[in-house]
Amino acid sequence: MTSPEKPTSRLPAPTLWIVLAVLVALGYLFGLGGDHIPRNGDELVYAHISRLTAATGHWLPLVSSYDFMRNTKPPLLFWQAMVVGGWGDHWTLLNLRLPSLAYTWGIALMVGLLTWKLFRSETNPSMLSSGVSAEHRQRHAKVMGAIAAIVYLSFFSTYRYGRPYLTSAAETFWLFGVFFAVAWSPAKLLASRWKFPLLAGIAIGIGCLYKSFAMVVPVGFGLALCYQMVGAKLAPWKIFRRGIVPDAVKVAAICLIGLGIFGLWFVIDPQPGEVWREFVVGENAGKMNSSRGYFQTAFSGSSGILTILTGYFSNALFLLPLSVGGFWAAWRSYRQRAGTAQTLSAAEKVMWLWLLALALVFMLPTQRSTRYLIPAMPALAVVIALYWERIGRIWFSLTLLVCLIGTLAMGLIGYGALRATQNSGLYSPLYWLFLAATVLACGVGMFKKEWTRPVTALAGFAVLFALAWATNPFNGELGRFRADTNARLLGQAVSVPSNFNGHFERYEFIIPGAKIVPYYAEQPVDYQDVDALFKTSRYALVQRRVGQPPCAQCRILDERWDLRSRQDEKDGTMAAFKTPETYWYAKEYLVERLAP
Incomplete structure (x- = not known):
């Protein structure tokens, strides 16, 4: 394998790395339609809402079996599933997830193109001092663009939340896309009187219709910093300057356009009061409240400020040391530039400001999660690529x-x-x-x-x-029941285990056409009251550890293998090494009561 720093004439390094980037992107297709991909557990909740809404034949209002979980996301997420799922006619996990993958590929392309442009157009002091040719710099730019795309696709947060139906890919595409555009042509777009503010507002509005109206806050803050520090080239506190009013008006207009597009939900939904109560008050305002108090929550527990401060690193997971190294290299470079005429490029400033804005804003709610930082992970990939050769x-x-x-x-x-x-x-x-x-x-x-x-x-x-x-x-076959079993279950009530909100929805894809009756089992392999299940349905699905029978007084009709969704803390981590066959896997049996 050839280093991107020293391409040889025998190996077309740019072509090789671009091909590798494409192969990595295509690798996201592997297993995409399966039940066992890394994902947010809530994916099934939203698939459930989408399926029931599609069954009504109407776009709105949203429908759910849960009174407390219906308007928890804006409608664009559900409409996307309803369209690609053919309003229930083509309801497969693969179809529901393909739009997410398309968004992720689009983000990776933006990351690669922006990095390529920066290496192509920006002066690289190390290369100039070595007397490298312009042709070599062009080849190097292509290599680094491909590597940046690979780095982004290798973040665990991208893989986990950039493929499932419930994804962060959509809002990341639209929100990061605004900062990508600014970084691509900062002078032109920040000086634009109305075209860029209009298009940016529309993009933010679409992103909000996937996630929440609250996203205008970090985006507006980030854009305000860009107008101040990139457009006016002044420190953020020097706001008493010429042009501050027009810039402030542009930022306000962008945010208002975004909010206006999001507000269309209230206009077209037949139950706007429910949207306000469930989404605005329950889903969003609720994240600003805590019975423990703001500061106690901020400095302790899994929702503390430390979650945000380390979020970019933990989102990278397997590339965590590399992301830390990228930040450290950037800091060292900043210290070395102090007192010199060298400055950050405008495009790199935009990336840092988006990373900063998102982190600062999401320190404010009492509920904090590393997922909130995902829209800035593309910027982190660009930064890592820019400092690739300066990272220790x-x-x-x-x-x-x-x-x-x-x-x-x-x-x-x-x-x-x-x-x-x-x-x-x-x-x-x-x-x-x-x-x-x-x-x-x-x-x-x-x-x-x-x-x-x-x-x-x-x-x-x-x-x-x-x-x-x-x-x-x-x-594949190991995780499915036989075709004749699925035919037997058509229209039949089947009790299925569920240990998370909407987790039962997975069985709509495993035994399509059956009437799903969920029963709660925190650890399905330990559920014992099987006889009670037959009071509500003729058939039941029962999970057991390898080698354990499902029940004493029942008939086994079929079986399949399943990956355990939640391990028992009592087993301890060492169980993964001692008995991996029972720690990770379970057998699921289709059973019915023995005839009296």
């Missing part, structure tokens, strides 16, 4: 170590599957070869200097791909 090698080596451990974990998951199913041919030899090659590459990259950076660029996604590969057999 130790950060790349630590990243490779994390990826090596992650790959071994994927091997453990695969080993657990072999022990559970007793099927030695469950995975092709290519799977184990892929794991071995990834471990070897990470090991070599840690010690062989010229391999360190290029291997790191691909290692993060290699772990994610291995995860998809490890779970893929359970998205």
Whole structure:
């Protein structure tokens, strides 16, 4: 593998890296329609709302089995599912998720293009001092653009929230798209009198219709900083300046246009009062309140300010050391520029301001989550690429170590599957070869200097791909009931386990056409009162650990394998190593009561 820093004439480095970036993007298709992809558990809640709303034949009002969970997201998210699902005629997980993937690909393209433009147009002091040619800089720009796209697609937050139906990809596309445009042409767009404010307002409005009207706050704050620090080139506190009023009017207009587009929901929904009560008051204002008090929440617990301060790093997961190294390299570069004529480029400033604005705003609510920072993760990928060659090698080596451990974990998951199913041919030899090659590459990259950076660029996604590969057999025949079983269950009531809001909705895809009757089971493998299930339905699905019978007084009609959604804390983490076959996997039985 050739380092992007020293491309040789024998290897077309730009072409190679662009092909690798495309392959990584296409890798997001692998297992996309399966039940076992990394996702937010709420995906099934919103699929449930979309399905029931589509069944009414109307766009609004939204419909749900839950009175307390209906208008919890703006309608554009549900309309998207209703359209691609053919109003219920083509209701598959793959169809529901494809728009999310299209958005994610669009974001990755923006990341790659912006990085390419910055390396192509900005002066690179290290290259100038080395006397490199303009042609070499152009080739290098293409390489770094491809690497930036790969880095973005290798963030775990991108993989987890950029593929499922309930996704952050849509709002990230529209909100980051505004800052992408500013970074692409800062002088022109910030000087625009009405065209850019109008288009930006529309983009923000669409993003809000996917997420929340509250998103105008971080975006408006970020744009205000851009007008002040990039357009006027002044410190943020020097607001008494020429042109401050026109700039303030533009920011206000952008926010008002965004809010106006979001407000169309109240105009067209037949129940605007319910939208206000459930979404504005319950879903949004509720995140500003806490019985424990603001400061107690801010400085303790899982919703503390520390969650936001470390959020960009934890969102990267396998690339966590690399993201820390990127911030550290940027800080060192800032210190080195102090007292000199060198300054940040306008485009890089825009990226930093978006990262800063989103983090500062989401420190304010009492409910904080790293998910709130996802719309700025594309900016982080651009920043990492800009400082790629100034990030210390130790950060790349630590990243490779994390990826090596992650790959071994994927091997453990695969080993657990072999022990559970007793099927030695469950995975092709290519799977184990892929794991071995990834471990070897990470090991070599840690010690062989010229391999360190290029291997790191691909290692993060290699772990994610291995995860998809490890779970893929359970998205196929192993995870399904027989065709005759599905035919038997058409129109029949079936009791199914559920341990999270809307978790039962997954069975609409597993046993399509059945009447789903959920029963709560925090740990489905431990649920014992099977006889009670037959009071509401003829059939029931019961999960058990490997080797345990589903029930004593029942008939087993069919069975399938499932991945456990939540492990029991009593088992402890060591159970994943001691008994991976029961820690990760369970068998689900379709049973009916024995005839009296």
